Amino acid sequence: MNILCVVPARGGSKRLPGKNIMTIFGKPLIAHTFTHAKASKLIDRLVCSTDDEKIAAVAKTEGVDVIMRPADISGDTAAIEDTLRHVARTLEQRDGWRADIVTMLLANVAYRRDGLIDETIQKLIDDPSLTSTLSCFKVNQRPEWMFKLDGPALKLVNECKFYRQQDLPDYYLPDGAVISLRMETLEKTEGLSGAYKYLGERIGHVIQDRMFGIEVDHPDDVAAAEILLKMMSDRDARNK
Numbered sequence: 232m233n234i235l236c237v238v239p240a241r242g243g244s245k246r247l248p249g250k251n252i253m254t255i256f257g258k259p260l261i262a263h264t265f266t267h268a269k270a271s272k273l274i275d276r277l278v279c280s281t282d283d284e285k286i287a288a289v290a291k292t293e294g295v296d297v298i299m300r301p302a303d304i305s306g307d308t309a310a311i312e313d314t315l316r317h318v319a320r321t322l323e324q325r326d327g328w329r330a331d332i333v334t335m336l337l338a339n340v341a342y343r344r345d346g347l348i349d350e351t352i353q354k355l356i357d358d359p360s361l362t363s364t365l366s367c368f369k370v371n372q373r374p375e376w377m378f379k380l381d382g383p384a385l386k387l388v389n390e391c392k393f394y395r396q397q398d399l400p401d402y403y404l405p406d407g408a409v410i411s412l413r414m415e416t417l418e419k420t421e422g423l424s425g426a427y428k429y430l431g432e433r434i435g436h437v438i439q440d441r442m443f444g445i446e447v448d449h450p451d452d453v454a455a456a457e458i459l460l461k462m463m464s465d466r467d468a469r470n471k
Contacts, residue, residue, distance in 0.1 A: 234352060235322065235330035236274040238264050238295070239314045240338035241305060242283025246448055251338045252289050253453070256460040260447055261286065261338040263460075265293045268336055271348045276322065276330075279338075280314050298322075311335070312429035315417055330414050332356070337407040339447040341456040342463060347437065351409040354435045362431025363412035367403040368441035375399060403436065406444035 240251045240261055252259040261279070268277045279290035279297050282305035287297045298321050304313045315333050323329045334352055336343075347366060355364045375391035393399055405427075416431040423429070445455050 232331045232356065233329060234273050234275050234332045234334060235319060236268050236271070236277045236334045236336060236348075237315055237318050238268065238277070238279045238290075238336050238338050239300075239311060240279060240281045240283070240286045240290075241300075242281065242286055243305070243307070244448075245307070247450065247452075249285075250447055251283075251286055255341050255447065255453065255456050256464075259289050260341060260456075261289060262293055263341050264336050264338050264343075265290070265295050267343040267348060270345070271352075273349045273352045274334065276328070278318050278322070280318050310424075310429075312417065312420070315429075316421065319414060319417065332411055333414055333417055334409065334411040336409060337446065340406070340408050341445065341447060342443060342459050343408050344439070344443065344463075347439070348409050351437050352411050354437065355411050355413070358435060360433055361435040362416040362433050363410065364435035364437065365405050365410045365430070366408040366437045366439055367405045368439050368444045370402045370404050371441065373399060374402070403438065404444070406439060406441075407446050408439070408443065409437070 238261065244250050251261045255263065268274055277295055279295050280300050281287050281297065282300045287299065290297045298318050300314060300317065304317060315335060319330050319333055332352060332355060351364045351366055355361050373396060375389060375393065377388050378385040379388050412430055417429060420429045420431060442459065445452060445459055447453055447456050
């Protein structure tokens with residue numbers, strides 16, 4: 232079974248310019264993800280997909296294959312799944328190598344616990360009924376109690392009769408650390424629009440503590456990622 236890992240990294244972030252290569256805990260943010268991918272025992276090929284030469288240079292310095300992304304799938308509105316299809320098809324056409332499973336690691340996730348990537352992939356391998364798997368955490372902010380702006384006032388997004396959190400179902404949010412899917416699922420869902428449609432209809436999961444769900448998208452996230460990385464580094468040092 233051929234397992235492809237793609238690290239997508241655009242250069243045009245509006246909220247935090249240059250985030251993918253900014254220094255976080257001593258090295259470029261994206262380099263942490265490359266380190267996580269290289270530690271996997273299941274990944275066969277690792278590719279960085281980018282439209283940015285600076286990001287490409289960091290990837291090459293880290294010994295990671297780079298496939299430059301065309302402009303039509305590099306904008307703010309481009310779907311991430313089109314990037315996965317582009318990389319997979321490029322490898323098939325260029326090298327004659329076809330992926331069976333495509334795993335995506337977001338470049339702005341600074342920390343992944345040991346074994347998380349392979350655990351997520353292995354779940355997909357072990358259960359043929361699954362179309363994909365992902366890492367996620369249980370939310371503690373309830374969407375049932377959230378408001379939206381309605382002119383000058385606030386209005387509940389949805390009416391909710393429950394006041395106690397224990398009366399509500401558990402909800403889970405993908406954390407961006409690992410998403411794996413079958414190549415056939417990626418192909419079958421092409422042309423569908425909507426959040427996570429490309430993952431198919433049966434999505435497996437690996438649940439994490441929500442403290443690991445830090446995606447660096449805003450300046451405040453940089454400090455949070457630094458704190459998490461230092462905390463986990465200190466813990467690992469103590470356990471040696």
